[in-house]
Amino acid sequence: MVYSHDGFGLGNIRRMLAICTHLLDSIPELSILVVSGSPMLHSFRLPRRLDYIKLPCINRGTSGELSAKYLGTAIDETVKLRSELILSAIANFKPDVFLVDKKPYGIRNELKTAIEYLKAELPETPLLLLLRDILDHPDVTMQEWQKHGYYEAIEKFYNRVLVVGTPEIFDIRQEYQLPPRVAQKVQFCGYIRKELGRKSPNLVRNELQLSPEEKLILVTPGGGEDGYSLIDTYLSSLALLPTSHKLRSLIICGPEMPLKDRVALEQKAAAYPQVHMCEFTDDLMSYIAAADVVVAMGGYNTTCEIISVSKPAVVIPRVKPSQEQWMRAEHLTKLGVLAAIHPDKLTPDILMRSLLQQLNNLQHNISTPAIDLNALPKISQYISTLLVKKKSVVPFGKTYQPPEQLRDLARVAIV
Structure with a gap:
C-alpha cells in the first residue's frame, strides 16, 4: 500500500x-x-x-x-x-x-x-x-x-x-x-x-514537422498551477532571438494551469508561428528526449528526466512555499549539470542568454557529470x-x- x-x-x-x-x-x-x-x-x-x-x-x-x-x-x-x-x-x-x-x-x-x-x-x-x-x-x-x-x-x-x-x-x-x-x-x-517514453525522438520531431536545421525547445512548468510567469517570460524572450538561430518551441502548460492564464498565453503565442502549445501529456519523457534544450521549473521529477537523457536545460525553480527546488538547482548548477535562474531575477533577456548558452554547449558537445540514477x-x-x-x-x-x-x-x- x-x-x-x-x-x-x-x-x-x-x-x-x-x-x-x-x-x-x-x-x-x-x-x-x-x-x-x-x-x-x-x-x-x-x-x-x-x-x-x-x-x-x-x-x-x-x-x-x-x-x-x-x-x-x-x-x-x-x-x-x-x-x-x-x-x-x-x-x-x-x-x-x-x-x-x-x-x-x-x-x-x-x-x-x-x-x-x-x-x-x-x-x-x-x-x-x-x-x-x-x-x-x-x-x-x-x-x-x-x-x-x-x-x-x-x-x-x-x-x-x-x-x-x-x-x-x-x-x-x-x-x-x-x-x-x-x-x-x-x-x-x-x-x-526515467525510462524513455513511448515515442522515439525522430517520431516526435516528425510529428512536429521539424526541419533538420531546427532546434526543438521544450518548455514545461510541471503541473502548471503557478507556471504563467515562466511561459510568459519565455514567449517574450523569443523577440530577442538572433535571426541566425532556427528554433521550434513546444510549450506544455500543465493540466492545473488556470484557464484564464492558458488563454492569455495562447493569445500571446499566436504571434509566434514556430510555437506549439498544448495542455498536458502523460508521456512527457518522449518530448524531453526529443528536445534539444529544456526550459522548466526545477521539480524533482523533471530534474530526473533531464538528467536521465543528459539534456541541456535552463531551470527556473519554484521558491515558494518551499526552497527545495532552488536548493537542488543550486547544487546541480555548481556541478555543471544544468543552468538555473532565480525567479526573482528572471527576465526575457537573461532567459534568452541562458538558453543560447545551453545551445552553444550542445553544439560543442560539452558533457555533464554522471549522477547515480539507480x-x-x-x-x-x-x-x-x-x-x-x-x-x-x-x-x-x-x-x-x-x-x-x-x-x-x-x-x-x-x-
Whole structure:
C-alpha cells in the first residue's frame, strides 16, 4: 500500500507511480493499492495490478496554507474524512508493506491513527518512509519535524527511510541534524532514472514537422498551477532571438494551469508561428528526449528526466512555499549539470542568454557529470527482501485501542 498526499502539483504522484511501476515489473504477484489526493491520478496510464483510492483533494497555496480544493468543507472536516478512508483501506487491504511519501504522519497528521492501528493489528507489516533528496531549507524542515514529532515517529514506527538522492549532493542526515537512531535508518538510493517514453525522438520531431536545421525547445512548468510567469517570460524572450538561430518551441502548460492564464498565453503565442502549445501529456519523457534544450521549473521529477537523457536545460525553480527546488538547482548548477535562474531575477533577456548558452554547449558537445540514477532497482531490491523475510504471524495480546469512531469504522470495514 502506498500513501501520497499531493497537496500541490503533480510531483509526488508522478514519483510514486514511477516507483510502483518498477515494483510491479520486478516483483512477481505483487499488487499495489495507492491512496492519494491527486486530482490528476486518473489521467496517468496505470500499470496492471495497481489500483487507487482517491482521497478528497487538499490544496496548498503558495503561502503554504491548506484548504479543501473542491469540496465546500472546512480543512479539519476534509482531513478527518481522508483519515477515516485511509484507515478503512488498511483494515481491508491488510498490506504486507506500507510505503509513505514524505510526511511520517501524513498531511495534517491524517496517517497517525492508521499507523498506530497498523502497528497493533499488523505488526509484521514494515513501514517505509520515502523522502526526496531535499525537503526544504534546513531551518524550516527541522522546525516542522520537531513541531510534528516526525523524528520520534520515524524512530518508533518506521523500519527504514528511503531517500531518492545521494549524500554527495545533499546529505539529509547532516543537513537536517537527524538523531542517531533516525539517521541509522536512512538508506540513500540514488535518483530515479526515467525510462524513455513511448515515442522515439525522430517520431516526435516528425510529428512536429521539424526541419533538420531546427532546434526543438521544450518548455514545461510541471503541473502548471503557478507556471504563467515562466511561459510568459519565455514567449517574450523569443523577440530577442538572433535571426541566425532556427528554433521550434513546444510549450506544455500543465493540466492545473488556470484557464484564464492558458488563454492569455495562447493569445500571446499566436504571434509566434514556430510555437506549439498544448495542455498536458502523460508521456512527457518522449518530448524531453526529443528536445534539444529544456526550459522548466526545477521539480524533482523533471530534474530526473533531464538528467536521465543528459539534456541541456535552463531551470527556473519554484521558491515558494518551499526552497527545495532552488536548493537542488543550486547544487546541480555548481556541478555543471544544468543552468538555473532565480525567479526573482528572471527576465526575457537573461532567459534568452541562458538558453543560447545551453545551445552553444550542445553544439560543442560539452558533457555533464554522471549522477547515480539507480533508485528504482535499489528500492525494488529492498522491498523484495522485506517480502521474502516477512512472517505472516498473527500476534497475541493486542492492546491498541483507537478512538471510538475509528474503532467502529475499522470494525465495519473488517466485517
